[in-house]
Amino acid sequence: MQLYGKMTAATKSRALEFLKFVNSSPTPYHVTKNLAEYYNSHGFQYLSEKQELSPSLLKNGKSYYVVRNQSSIVAFSIGGKWKPGNGFSIIATHTDSPTLRLKPKSKKSANGYMQIGVEQYGGGIWHSWFDRDLSLAGRVLVQEDDGRVVQRNVHIDRPLVRIPTLAIHLDRSANASFSFNMETEFAPLLGLEQELSKEEVSEDNEAHHPALLSLIASELGSDVSPKSIVDFELILGDYEKARLGGIHEEFVFSPRLDNQGMTFSASRSLINSLSENSLEDDPCIRVVASFDHEEIGSVSAQGAESNFLLSVLERLSGSMESYYSSMRSSFLISADMAHAIHPNYSSKYESTNYAELNKGTVLKINANQRYMTNAHGMAIIKRASQLSKAPIQVFVVRNDSPCGSTIGPKLAAMTGIPTLDLGNPMLSMHSCREMCGTKDFEYSVQLLSAFFQNFSDMEKHIVIDN
Ligand SMILES: [Zn+2]
Structure with missing residues (x-):
């Protein structure tokens, strides 16, 4: 049996850093804000897409980031030796997860209960949302005194709502087959009408419970009243905090x-790669792009299939001619996240090409190009693994099983950049509560840092098209 590294202080502290990140990121808006703050704290400069963004205005050796819709973010560090036409080393991730979103008219009630109407977002394992303490978070557009409408993020960090199951006594078949109607049996409970104060009863709002609007306003601060809320996008999430688990804290x-x-690992690897002045001699631009809307197909103004990343790369290139040669010297x-083998369902996995927790980043391979990894990419990532000593493993789906996909194929097709799919192994993907290995965070940060630091060298030495 091969022994992988023991849990070190660095490995554990990286996982603890992730716990902080995820616990303060209940929505893509919070993810983006947290990433922006992280990049700011490492000297990155914010650039508006509304302003000119050309190579002459930016400085080699400096780092920048661009945000779209406050839910997608592209950060980049320009190598000291970069010039238009040189390559980009890119890592792309997504900021969204399956969830339940408040409907535009969310007010519901039945049998004395206040309920909220929700719409499913993405392909969640919805039964996992029952009997869980759920919190509410998202973005609120608030009209300020001067008439401007601005976005404020809100996180009501307490167990606010719950979708209860039906007692076993009233449904003896529940353990054999738990199925439910997403529209009629999946409405979260917000409270009891009998508890409403006189003021709450007298306030009228046909779209949302006035008590809920008051709570949102008070969370946003004393300068916000329910009347100044123009609109919002709010989603539910697990109230319980992420934490380490398992007998040796080997799980998250x-x-x-x-x-x-x-998304966490990619951002940390970019910053990690900037140490030891390695950017000074780099002829490439290092990019981390994190997109909203992957879980619903990536087609939106800020999804991976939008022009967000493309336009940034084009503008950094200065001319279309430089852009096209850059694309052919780049790698994405x-x-x-990837699927780890599940011991209770091991027959669902291919018997040789499966991944395990805490054994390194998983290269996802699919002959039908649901994942982009090919021999070119393998040569690059194997080199990064050798240099960083970070373990890697491979995953192939069974021939008799459906296969997921990622933003990899879309970005590869849109840009023509050779692309590879990878991710840390996990269980319960798309459940309200998932799990993964504690050590794989640091493994992936080391692997991806080595990719950033050594890509220009690899690009020269791995000759596919010349
Ligand atoms: Zn995903």
Whole structure:
């Protein structure tokens, strides 16, 4: 049996750093804000897409980031020796996870209960949302005194709502087959009408419970009243905090691992790669792009299939001619969580090409190009693994099983950049509560840092098209 590294202080502290990140990131808006703050704290400069963004205005050796819709973010560090036409080393991730979103008219009630109407977002394992303490978070557009409408993020960090199951006494078949109607049997309970104060009863709002609007306003601060709330996008999430688990703390129990796990690792690897002045001699630009809307197909103004990343790369290139030659000297890693083998369902996995927790980052391979990894990418990532000593493993889906996909194929097709799919192994993907290995965070940070630091060298030595 091969022994993998013992849990070190660095490995554990990276996992603890992730716990902080995910616990303060209940929505893609919070993910983006937390990433922006992280990049700011490492000297990155914010750039508006509304302003000119050309190579002459930016400085080699400096780092920048661009945000779209406050839910997608592209950060980049320009190598000291970069010039238009040179390559980009890119890691792409997604900021969103399956969830339940408040409907535009969310007010519901029945039998004295206040309920809220929710719409499913993405392909969640919805039964896992029953009997869980759920919190509410998202973005609120608030009209300020001067008439401007601005976005404020809100996180009501307490167990606010719950979707209860039906007692076993009233449904003896529940253990054999738990199925439910998403529209009629999946409405969260917000409270009891009998508890409403006189003021709450007298306030009228046809779209949402006035008590809920008052709570949102008070969470946003004393300068916000329910009347100044223009609109919002609010989602539910697991109230319970992410934490370490298992007898040796070898597990991470957490919501939203897919894909905050790799979004976290990608951002940390970019910063980690800047140490030891390695950017000074780099002829490439290092990019981490984190997109909203992967869970619903990536087609939106800020999804991976939008022009967000493309336009940034084009503008950094200065001319279309430089852009096209850059694309052919670039490489993209699509970093999204991967499936670890599940001991209770091992027959669902291919018997040789399966991945295990805490054994390193998983390269996802699919002959039908649901994942982009090919021999070119393998040569690059194997080199990064050798240099960083970070373990890697491979995953192939069974021939008789359906296969997921990622933003990798879309980005590869849109840009023509050779692309590879990888991610940390996990269980319960798309459940309200997922799990992964504690050590794999640091393994992936080391692996991806080595990719950033050594890509220009690898690009020269791995000759596919010349
Ligand atoms: Zn994902």
